[in-house]
Amino acid sequence: MGFARTCSVALIGVEGVVVEVQADLEPGVAAFTLVGLPDKSLVESRDRVRAAVVNAGAEWPQKKLTVGLSPAFVPKSGSGFDLAVACAVLGAAERIDPRQIADLVLIGELGLDGRVRPVRGVLPAVLAAAEAGYRQVVVPEQTAGEAALVPGVSVLGVRTLRQLIAVLADEPVPQEEPAEEGRPDAMLAGLLVPGAGVGTGLAAGPGEGPDLADVAGQRAARTALEVAAAGGHHLLLSGPPGAGKTMLAERLTGILPPLTRQDSLEVTAVHSVAGILPPGEPLVRSAPYCAPHHSATMQSLVGGGNGLPRPGAVSLAHRGVLFLDEAPEFSAKVLDALRQPLESGHVVVARSAGVVRLPARFLMVLAANPCPCGRHTLNGAGCECPASVIRRYQARLSGPLLDRVDLRVEVEPVTRSDLLGRGGRGESSATVAARVGQARERAAARFAGTPWTLNSEVPGHELRTRWTVAPGALAAAERDLERGMLTARGLDRVLRVAWTLADLGGRDRPHQGDVGLALELRTGVARGAPLLVREPEPVPEEERVTEAEYGGVAWTGP
Numbered sequence: 001m002g003f004a005r006t007c008s009v010a011l012i013g014v015e016g017v018v019v020e021v022q023a024d025l026e027p028g029v030a031a032f033t034l035v036g037l038p039d040k041s042l043v044e045s046r047d048r049v050r051a052a053v054v055n056a057g058a059e060w061p062q063k064k065l066t067v068g069l070s071p072a073f074v075p076k077s078g079s080g081f082d083l084a085v086a087c088a089v090l091g092a093a094e095r096i097d098p099r100q101i102a103d104l105v106l107i108g109e110l111g112l113d114g115r116v117r118p119v120r121g122v123l124p125a126v127l128a129a130a131e132a133g134y135r136q137v138v139v140p141e142q143t144a145g146e147a148a149l150v151p152g153v154s155v156l157g158v159r160t161l162r163q164l165i166a167v168l169a170d171e172p173v174p175q176e177e178p179a180e181e182g183r184p185d186a187m188l189a190g191l192l193v194p195g196a197g198v199g200t201g202l203a204a205g206p207g208e209g210p211d212l213a214d215v216a217g218q219r220a221a222r223t224a225l226e227v228a229a230a231g232g233h234h235l236l237l238s239g240p241p242g243a244g245k246t247m248l249a250e251r252l253t254g255i256l257p258p259l260t261r262q263d264s265l266e267v268t269a270v271h272s273v274a275g276i277l278p279p280g281e282p283l284v285r286s287a288p289y290c291a292p293h294h295s296a297t298m299q300s301l302v303g304g305g306n307g308l309p310r311p312g313a314v315s316l317a318h319r320g321v322l323f324l325d326e327a328p329e330f331s332a333k334v335l336d337a338l339r340q341p342l343e344s345g346h347v348v349v350a351r352s353a354g355v356v357r358l359p360a361r362f363l364m365v366l367a368a369n370p371c372p373c374g375r376h377t378l379n380g381a382g383c384e385c386p387a388s389v390i391r392r393y394q395a396r397l398s399g400p401l402l403d404r405v406d407l408r409v410e411v412e413p414v415t416r417s418d419l420l421g422r423g424g425r426g427e428s429s430a431t432v433a434a435r436v437g438q439a440r441e442r443a444a445a446r447f448a449g450t451p452w453t454l455n456s457e458v459p460g461h462e463l464r465t466r467w468t469v470a471p472g473a474l475a476a477a478e479r480d481l482e483r484g485m486l487t488a489r490g491l492d493r494v495l496r497v498a499w500t501l502a503d504l505g506g507r508d509r510p511h512q513g514d515v516g517l518a519l520e521l522r523t524g525v526a527r528g529a530p531l532l533v534r535e536p537e538p539v540p541e542e543e544r545v546t547e548a549e550y551g552g553v554a555w556t557g558p
Contacts, residue, residue, distance in 0.1 A: 002061075004091025004098035007105045007134065008084035009125035010069075010076045012308060013349075013356035014269050014315075016121075016128025018105070020070045021081065023088035028064035034085075036069025039077040039307065048079070048110050049086045056114035056161040061093040075353060077307065079109035080119040083138065086110060086161060087168070096168040105129040105137040107147075114161040118142040123282075124269040126150045138164060145282035146272065149265060212251045212429040215244050217418030219426075222248070224409040224521055226432050229255045230439040231500030232456035233493075234342065234364040234404060236327075236397075239411030241374040245367040248411070249291075249323045252365060254429035256287040256321075257437045263319045266359055270318055274311045288320035290362075294329035302337050302347050302360075309349040309356045314341050317362040327366040328396040335401055338364070342404045345457075361457075366405065368397065378413060406456070406493045407521045439503035455499045460492025469498065470511040477515055485523065494518045 002025040009016040019036075032046045053060050067085055069076050084106040091098040107125050109117040118140040126137055126147045136154045139147045144157030158164045159176045166173045215222065221237060225248055228235045237245040259267060267284045271277040277284070292301060292313045299305060303312035314322060324330060341347045341360035349356050370376040371390045375383040385393075402408070444453050446467070452458045458467075477494050480486040486494065497518035498510035505514070520526060 002092035002094060004088050004101065006084050006088050006091065006101040007103075007129070008081045008107055009105065009128050010074055011078070011121045011125060011273060012074075012354060013358050014121075014124050014273050014311065015357070016125045017071075017074050018129055018132045018134070019074065019076060019081070021084040021088045022068045022070065023085070023092040024066045024068075025061055025092045026064045026066070030062045031064050033064075033066045034069075035066065036072045037075045038069065038081075039075070041079050042076055042081055045079060045082050045085055045110075048082055048112060049089065051112040052082070052110035052114045052161050053086055053090065055112065056165060058090060058095050058165060059093070061089070065089065065092075075308065078119060078121075079117075080107050080121070080125070082110035083108035083116060083161070083164070087164070090165065096165060100168045103134065103136065105134045107137065108140045108158075110161060116140045116158050116160060116164070120275045120277075121269075121273040122146045123149060123265070123272045126153060126155075127265070127269065129153070142279065143282075146268070146277070149268070149283055209254045209429075210247070210251050212254060212432055213426050215247050215251065215426055217414050217426075218244050218248065218411060221245075221409050221411050222426060222432075224407045225252060226255065226436060227497060227500055227504065227521065228252070228363060228365070228407055229432075229436045230504055231406075231443070231496060232363055232454040233406035233497055233500065234366075234456075236366045236368065236402070236405045236408040237411050238368050238370060238408065240376075240378055240413055241369060243411040243413050245411050246323075246325055249321070249325070249365045249367060250289070251429060252321050252323075252363070253287045253289045255433040255436050256363075257433065257440060258285050259287060259319055267319050270311050270315050270359060274316060276316070288317055289323065290317035290320065291323040291325060294324070294326045296330070296334065298331070298334045298337050301334055302341070303349045303356070303358050304351070307351070307353045309351055309358075311358050312347075314338065314347055314360040314362060315358040318359045319361060320363070321365060322362045323365045323367070325367045327368045328393055330396075332396060332398065335396075336398055339400055339404060342401075364405070366397070368394075370394070377410070403487055403489055404493075406497050408524055409521065410524060435504060439500065442503040442506075443499070455496045455503070458496065458499075460488075460495065463492065463495045463499070467499070467509070469495070469509055469515065473498075473510055473512045473515045475512070476519060480519065480523070490522065494522055497521060 003023070005020055005022045008019050008021055010019045032050065034043060034046055050060055067088060087096065087101050087106055090096050091101050107119065107122060109119050111117055122139055122143040123146050127150055129137055130150050130153050135152065137147055138156045138158060141157040141159045144155055147155045163173055163176060212222065224235060227233060229252060237248060239245055264283050264285055267288060268277065271284060290313045296313065299312065301313045303309045303315060327335070342364065345361035347358050347360045349358065371383060371385040372393055373383055373385055376385060376390055443455055447453060447458070477486065477491055481491050494515065498514040501514040501517055502510040
């Protein structure tokens, strides 16, 4: 008779629950029973663990073996319990001292040859173990860097079960053969899952991604992009095809500041659970960028799947940018499902297997054409869409969704002079990012001691009572509220944008011009407020494109 226990972690969304793995050996016919709500992949661990223990040079106990996973009411899934089950069995068989593993958290999958394979979700699992008071964890060698991000936890990365047995039994640790350099490492297959990213990608480092200077013209849209980045405001870009809406959205992450330590841990945890964390990069430092196709389902956008829900696009874009190109082509139900996370910063997904709360604090950018053919706003372009079709097309973006969008900008067609470089070159991403960083620093200093860091996160009541604008600055906004042009939520969002404009301008509080520009950026109605337009840099003569080089087209018009 023998008994041993150790610990592992069950993941529910991006949150972990510490699970006690108990092994009990009794006289009787040799059998292996696994109890405690395991899923199919966890039930199969019986065969993986038995083969791994034998191939690691240990003897498999020929007795009645029962392994229990407690608490029994929590669903357990995945192969990350293999290492804990193996050590609990070896402890019950007295191959290792049960006291050595009692307060140890073990996470990892076992191959039949005894190698310890990496699994997804190591960072949130170790965070849960640390919060529960555990200070020693054992993980696969490939994910040791990810686990080491959690402070106050001692991490042991092992390559094989044989090595772990030697460490726990205080024996000489065998030297395992490393993978040959240049050969593909099959051990990394458990970290990166193809097709799990829903169009997401980690933003490139500073100076590596597309530059905002590549965008020709679009001064008003560039201003809106800068305001959106500085305050975390949602943005709608509307205009004809080929005007540069997608180019602008793709360059938004290039002007966002690097993630803070806490934000990096949150983003890394989500990407680790989703299986899209690049090997060798344990910590995500740049804002993520997620651009799902307009055929995306509600489950892929907000989260879902079989069993417990998995992170969707809104969670993969946490602390980054969610870009919905051709927004009217998305399903109306899918778009309206964004209304809750846009307000709360998280999404709660309920399924029969349980309820999961996933982080979803993202900056949303919508891009839309004015009509199905895209030529409605162009003079003399020959739009043949009936008025009823145009109304139905534009109504696909519902009023409640648009009410949560702070900035709505018309992207005008690019003029000949801008396209050929005669109008000067716009500012680079680095120049704009410096101003965005300074504006965010002003906001963070103002909100010191509060749970908010961005203007878009502050409740409207706080803005109206705690941080007031200049006297008389809200007169125009109050008139729009009385006329029904603004909702109460819309007024709060105008206030937030006005504070962002004040931060970009280096002012202590918004004045009438800031509120007027915020109203103009929201409603599209000119208020006489000057845009924050930066003068373009002149393009050197040798870099200008002539009409002959462009194709010899004789341009007419602007």
